[in-house]
Each structure stands twice: as structure tokens, then as C-alpha cells.
Amino acid sequence: MSTRRASSRPTIRDVARLAEVSVGTASKALTDAGKLRPETRARVRAIAKQIGFRPNDLAHSLHRGQSQTVGVISTDAFGRFTMPIMEGLEACLSEQRISVIMCNATDDPEREARHVETLLGKRVDGIVVTARRADQRRPLVVDTPGLPVLYVFSRTEDNAAFCLVPDDEQGARLATEHLLGLGRRRLAHITGPERFEAVRLRRAGFAAAVQAAGLDPDAAPVLTGVWSEAWGRDALDQLFAASTPPDGIVCGNDQIARGVIDRLRERGVAVPGAVSVIGFDNWEIIAEATRPRLTTIDMNLTQLGHEAGRCLIELIGGAAMTGLRRMPCSLVVRESCGATRAN
Amino acid sequence: MSTRRASSRPTIRDVARLAEVSVGTASKALTDAGKLRPETRARVRAIAKQIGFRPNDLAHSLHRGQSQTVGVISTDAFGRFTMPIMEGLEACLSEQRISVIMCNATDDPEREARHVETLLGKRVDGIVVTARRADQRRPLVVDTPGLPVLYVFSRTEDNAAFCLVPDDEQGARLATEHLLGLGRRRLAHITGPERFEAVRLRRAGFAAAVQAAGLDPDAAPVLTGVWSEAWGRDALDQLFAASTPPDGIVCGNDQIARGVIDRLRERGVAVPGAVSVIGFDNWEIIAEATRPRLTTIDMNLTQLGHEAGRCLIELIGGAAMTGLRRMPCSLVVRESCGATRAN
DNA sequence: CTGAAAGCGCTAACAA
DNA sequence: TTGTTAGCGCTTTCAG
Numbered sequence: 237m238s239t240r241r242a243s244s245r246p247t248i249r250d251v252a253r254l255a256e257v258s259v260g261t262a263s264k265a266l267t268d269a270g271k272l273r274p275e276t277r278a279r280v281r282a283i284a285k286q287i288g289f290r291p292n293d294l295a296h297s298l299h300r301g302q303s304q305t306v307g308v309i310s311t312d313a314f315g316r317f318t319m320p321i322m323e324g325l326e327a328c329l330s331e332q333r334i335s336v337i338m339c340n341a342t343d344d345p346e347r348e349a350r351h352v353e354t355l356l357g358k359r360v361d362g363i364v365v366t367a368r369r370a371d372q373r374r375p376l377v378v379d380t381p382g383l384p385v386l387y388v389f390s391r392t393e394d395n396a397a398f399c400l401v402p403d404d405e406q407g408a409r410l411a412t413e414h415l416l417g418l419g420r421r422r423l424a425h426i427t428g429p430e431r432f433e434a435v436r437l438r439r440a441g442f443a444a445a446v447q448a449a450g451l452d453p454d455a456a457p458v459l460t461g462v463w464s465e466a467w468g469r470d471a472l473d474q475l476f477a478a479s480t481p482p483d484g485i486v487c488g489n490d491q492i493a494r495g496v497i498d499r500l501r502e503r504g505v506a507v508p509g510a511v512s513v514i515g516f517d518n519w520e521i522i523a524e525a526t527r528p529r530l531t532t533i534d535m536n537l538t539q540l541g542h543e544a545g546r547c548l549i550e551l552i553g554g555a556a557m558t559g560l561r562r563m564p565c566s567l568v569v570r571e572s573c574g575a576t577r578a579n
Numbered sequence: 580m581s582t583r584r585a586s587s588r589p590t591i592r593d594v595a596r597l598a599e600v601s602v603g604t605a606s607k608a609l610t611d612a613g614k615l616r617p618e619t620r621a622r623v624r625a626i627a628k629q630i631g632f633r634p635n636d637l638a639h640s641l642h643r644g645q646s647q648t649v650g651v652i653s654t655d656a657f658g659r660f661t662m663p664i665m666e667g668l669e670a671c672l673s674e675q676r677i678s679v680i681m682c683n684a685t686d687d688p689e690r691e692a693r694h695v696e697t698l699l700g701k702r703v704d705g706i707v708v709t710a711r712r713a714d715q716r717r718p719l720v721v722d723t724p725g726l727p728v729l730y731v732f733s734r735t736e737d738n739a740a741f742c743l744v745p746d747d748e749q750g751a752r753l754a755t756e757h758l759l760g761l762g763r764r765r766l767a768h769i770t771g772p773e774r775f776e777a778v779r780l781r782r783a784g785f786a787a788a789v790q791a792a793g794l795d796p797d798a799a800p801v802l803t804g805v806w807s808e809a810w811g812r813d814a815l816d817q818l819f820a821a822s823t824p825p826d827g828i829v830c831g832n833d834q835i836a837r838g839v840i841d842r843l844r845e846r847g848v849a850v851p852g853a854v855s856v857i858g859f860d861n862w863e864i865i866a867e868a869t870r871p872r873l874t875t876i877d878m879n880l881t882q883l884g885h886e887a888g889r890c891l892i893e894l895i896g897g898a899a900m901t902g903l904r905r906m907p908c909s910l911v912v913r914e915s916c917g918a919t920r921a922n
Numbered sequence: 923c924t925g926a927a928a929g930c931g932c933t934a935a936c937a938a
Numbered sequence: 939t940t941g942t943t944a945g946c947g948c949t950t951t952c953a954g
């Protein structure tokens with residue numbers, strides 16, 4: 237005997253009984269399936285609506301073997317990068333009436349394993365892994381062959397895995413080209429810790445653009461430090477201690493850019509008059525607060541999440557996708573770089 | 580006939596068959612229930628582990644009428660306040676093996692209704708509503724009597740509802756008392772738009788503390804504006820245009836506080852030497868970046884989320900809780916207020 | 923066009 | 939102590 241909840245919802249049997257048809261007919265009537273006399277269908281539907289019938293997805297899922305549910309496992313404790321990704325992902329999936337279960341693993345493998353366990357118990361149709369990107373993460377251990385797993389804003393060494401990340405190299409190239417396009421020729425790059433892959437890729441993008449413009453790479457210094465305003469200020473001081481300070485600065489993220497702009501103002505150097513500054517991240521709380529407001533690179537994380545949703549649906553549908561896919565970043569023009577030709 | 584997924588998981592029947600017991604026995608063996616010969620129990624368990632049996636929660640839930648799942652509906656598009664709340668909530672619930680389904684309603688009633696529909700279809704055991712707090716939100720429409728609904732960081736006019744919010748009034752009082760405790764006597768309050776309940780409550784807390792200290796309320800100006808650094812700077816200029824500028828400023832949020840501190844530095848006024856500045860939110864990206872670092876009020880949102888989880892579990896268990904509950908804020912001391920006596 | 927019944931995987935009541 | 943079975947709510951096949 238089942239232990240029903242105090243207030244149980246009407247079932248399809250109730251509908252059938254009231255509509256004076258069999259459950260089979262009622263089911264057909266409610267799902268557009270099969271052939272049915274329109275009148276019967278209408279009557280069943282009317283009754284269903286009247287008594288507030290809502291199909292039990294649990295039973296449906298049990299029957300179909302698909303739960304219309306996916307799990308998201310984050311190691312970044314719902315951090316600021318995870319948020320927009322989730323937003324895009326949820327928007328995409330909810331369109332297909334697929335629900336998203338959030339799990340926070342906080343870098344604890346044991347917690348992560350417990351979460352995977354729960355998700356598998358719930359028979360999710362797929363799992364999305366998202367993480368801080370400092371490094372590649374170990375592959376998620378899932379002992380269920382055929383269960384789609386997708387990594388977003390996160391990578392793993394497993395070549396069979398499908399990973400979706402922003403194109404940092406292209407983003408930095410875009411930023412650098414923007415400054416070059418404005419006529420800046422003495423460029424510098426102030427960025428974060430070298431151990432981040434993003435730092436290495438963005439630096440490469442910067443260097444590539446500098447080289448492509450025919451400039452001397454040695455005259456375009458790169459300063460690595462930490463992701464903070466204080467480092468931005470310090471690095472700027474270092475650059476301006478030299479005989480020929482830069483007229484264009486590509487920053488590794490918006491925090492650094494804010495430090496740079498603050499210090500330039502303190503030094504009485506006009507932005508963008510004398511120096512153009514461009515950031516990376518388009519973190520609005522910062523980008524809208526600098527004086528002048530910050531031109532920066534947007535990783536389009538919401539779109540990334542949306543794309544992750546699309547891909548996951550394909551994977552669930554049986555498509556085979558592997559490898560690393562990089563999604564383009566875009567330029568957000570505000571006032572910290574000066575008159576723009578493009579746009 | 581059911582449409583099974585390509586790779587179907589072992590069921591309890593498989594375990595039973597291999598262990599040479601009945602399904603009933605296997606079930607008992609795996610759930611610590613009933614009396615069983617230890618040997619049998621062990622054998623069943625061994626087999627289960629060996630073939631990678633994992634109970635199907637869908638079937639379990641269908642049977643029990645509880646899904647071990649709750650839904651979260653946010654109108655704040657996973658905004659920055661939602662994040663820590665979710666973190667606490669998920670941490671609390673996952674401890675009980677309850678999963679959290681995230682839904683983003685973005686203030687669109689139709690989208691919200693669709694999400695509720697989906698959640699009810701999945702037979703969630705409860706729903707958490709979280710929102711921007713500009714005003715009271717209309718009650719969530721759920722036609723399922725007895726289904727627990729809890730509002731967190733969000734209120735509704737429905738008196739039967741249970742709402743959990745931070746105690747803004749107490750937070751502002753705490754901030755003000757901190758400045759008073761440091762010997763500041765000429766206080767001012769710079770805050771956001773009046774239409775926010777939080778603004779009105781924080782202002783009340785400020786006023787209450789001023790009055791309790793025996794100071795003249797008329798000598799403690801309150802400036803309302805918007806939630807931005809620019810407004811913080813403007814407001815500060817206004818205050819310093821007066822004959823007796825304040826020596827302690829309670830800000831309505833951290834962004835305003837940052838504007839205030841920046842402008843004080845630009846004016847050459849020492850912080851905290853001449854003026855103490857305190858914020859509200861403890862938004863680290865700001866609070867750690869001001870010069871000096873910002874002393875501020877923390878709404879303890881992660882704890883709030885955790886508490887929401889606890890309460891929801893009680894509600895699901897059948898407890899009756901209604902009304903508005905305010906959770907205390909706490910003080911985070913950094914360097915923007917000067918030498919501290921307490922702590 | 924409609925009804926009857928099997929079965930998805932699990933649990934709990936009852937029988938042995 | 940263990941086995942048998944009904945039933946959770948739904949879909950789908952097969953008869954009628």
C-alpha cells in the first residue's frame with residue numbers, strides 16, 4: 237500500500253471515471269495521440285481542466301525512461317561566472333520543459349560523488365559540469381555508459397568529453413585590435429596569474445594582434461600579477477616609470493582595468509585622451525563604475541550557457557560530440573578607449 | 580510497452596535474481612528495513628554493488644508520493660543576491676538528499692506560471708520563491724493545497740505565507756552604533772531610492788540609533804538617491820558643502836560607500852582619520868577594493884538560504900509556519916571606520 | 923473509435 | 939526469515 241501525501245492530486249483514472257471513458261481513452265485524449273472522436277476528446281479535456289488534473293511526470297518518466305531533467309554540477313559555488321551560464325542554460329532547457337537541478341560540489345570530490353549519485357538516482361537525462369577555469373579538471377566519474385556529460389566554462393583532459401569555453405585568445409585579439417584601430421601604437425598588457433590558462437591565451441591573443449599590426453613585440457610589455465585593482469595600479473606605475481609609457485593598455489580583466497584607470501586619473505593622465513584602456517569580462521558593477529566607463533570584452537556567458545543547453549539536447553538525442561569548442565567573445569564599447577571607428 | 584533508454588540500468592529484480600532471493604527480500608536488504616539474516620543482507624548488497632545497482636528514485640517517489648525535490652523560482656534572474664541564498668539552500672537540502680530545481684521567471688507572470696506547472700508536474704515537495712525586494716510580490720499561484728511555499732529575500736501580502744528576510748532595520752542600527760561606539764557624533768546617511776522597503780527600514784534603523792544615543796535627529800541628515808557610486812560622490816559633495824560636515828557616514832549599500840570614499844580621498848579628507856564610512860551588503864568585489872577596505876554590514880544571505888532550507892523541511896514535515904521572519908545582519912570590520920573597540 | 927491489461931521499478935502488506 | 943503480490947500513475951499494445 238502506498239503512503240500517499242495528505243492531499244493527493246487527481247489522477248487520470250479520476251478523469252476517465254468522470255468522463256465515462258476508459259483510462260486508455262483518457263490518456264489518448266489528453267496527449268493528442270491516436271484517433272478519437274473530437275467530442276470525446278473535448279469532453280475528457282473539459283473534465284481534466286475542471287478537476288485540475290495535472291499529469292504526474294514521475295509516472296510518465298518512469299514509463300518513458302527519460303526524466304526531462306538534467307543536473308548541473310558546479311565547483312564554483314554559484315560564483316559570478318556560473319550565474320550567467322546557468323541563466324542561459326535554464327532558459328534554453330526550460331523551453332523544452334526540461335528542468336535543471338543545481339548541485340554545488342565546491343571542489344570536494346566526495347561531495348561531488350554524492351551529487352552524481354543523487355542525479356543518477358533521479359535518472360537525469362544528462363549532466364552539465366561547470367567550474368572555475370584555473371586548470372583542467374579531472375573528468376567527472378559517471379558509471380553510466382551513454383549518459384551525456386557536457387563541460388561548460390571548464391575543461392577536462394578526457395578527449396571523449398565535450399567542452400564548451402569562451403575563446404580567450406580571440407577576445408584578447410579583439411581588444412587589442414580595437415586599440416590599434418583607434419591609432420594606438422605603444423601597447424601594453426596587464427594581466428593575472430600565469431597559471432590560468434585564460435591568462436596565457438589572452439596574452440597570446442594580445443601578442444598576435446601586435447605582431448599582425450607590424451609592431452615590435454618587444455616594445456609591447458606584458459605584466460602578469462593578480463586579479464585585483466591594486467595590481468592594476470601597481471602595474472600602471474611600473475609602466476609609467478619607463479621612458480615611453482604606453483598609449484593603449486589591454487587589461488586581463490575589469491578589476492585590473494579599474495585600478496589602471498583610477499591610477500591614471502590620480503596621475504592626471506587623461507583617459508581616453510592620452511591613454512586608451514580596455515578591460516575583459518564586462519562585469520557591469522565595475523565596467524559601469526569606472527570614470528570614464530569601461531570599454532571591455534564580453535565572454536557572452538549567457539549565450540554560452542544557452543549553447544550548452546542546445547548541445548546537451550542534441551547529445552541526449554543521441555548525437556555524438558566530442559572535443560573542445562570555443563565560442564567567440566565580443567566587444568562592448570563604452571568611453572575608456574576614445575572615439576570609435578567601428579560600430 | 581515502455582520505451583527504455585538504450586542503456587538501461589539494472590533493477591532490483593536483477594539484483595534479486597542474481598542473489599537468488601525475491602524482490603521483496605532484496606528491497607528489504609537494501610533499505611535496512613525489516614528483519615533479515617545478516618548473511619542474506621550482505622549477499623544482496625554485494626551483488627547490488629557488483630552490478631552497479633542504483634535504485635530508481637522515480638519509481639521510489641512515485642510510490643511514496645514524495646519526490647525529494649524542491650523548486651526554486653527566482654524573479655531576479657539569478658542575480659547577485661540569489662546566488663548566496665541558493666548556495667545556503669542547496670547546502671542544507673542536499674544534506675537530506677533533497678534536490679533543488681532552479682527556475683528563472685524574470686518577472687514574467689506567464690513564464691512563472693509555466694514553471695510552477697512544470698514543478699507541480701514533477702511533484703516537488705515544496706517551492707521556494709526568491710526575488711528582488713523592491714516591493715512585495717504578488718503571491719505565487721499554486722492550486723495545490725498543502726504544498727509548502729516559502730518566500731525568501733522576498734515578501735508577499737498574503738498573511739498565510741511564510742517569508743524570510745534580512746533584518747534591514749537592525750543592520751542599519753548596528754552600522755550606526757558602530758560609528759557611535761567609535762566616538763563619531765555628526766552622522767549622516769546616504770542611501771538609495773525611497774521606494775525600496777530596504778531603504779525605508781535602514782533609514783529607520785539609522786534614525787533609531789541616532790536617537791538612542793541622545794543626538795539631535797535633525798542634525799543627522801538622510802540623503803536618498805540611487806544605488807550607485809556616482810550618487811555616493813554627489814551626496815558627499817552636498818554634505819561637505821555644509822558648514823559642519825559629518826564625521827561618520829552610514830551608506831545604504833557598498834556602491835554608495837565606494838563613491839563616498841573615493842570622493843573623500845579626492846578631497847584630501849582622511850578615511851578613517853577624519854571621517855568613518857560604513858557600507859551595507861559586504862559585496863566583496865567592492866568592500867575589498869575601497870581604499871581603505873570597507874567596513875560594512877553583511878546580510879548573511881548564505882545563512883538565510885540555509886535557514887530557508889531548514890524551514891522548508893519543517894513545512895514539508897507538516898509544520899505550520901506563517902508570517903514574516905527577519906534574520907539578523909552582522910558587522911564586518913575592515914579599515915574604513917577606524918580603531919574598533921568591540922571585537 | 924474505445925476498452926482492457928501489461929508493465930515501467932519500487933515498497934509494503936500479507937502469506938507462507 | 940523469506941516470498942508473493944498489489945499498487946503508485948501513466949502509456950501503449952492488442953482486442954473488441
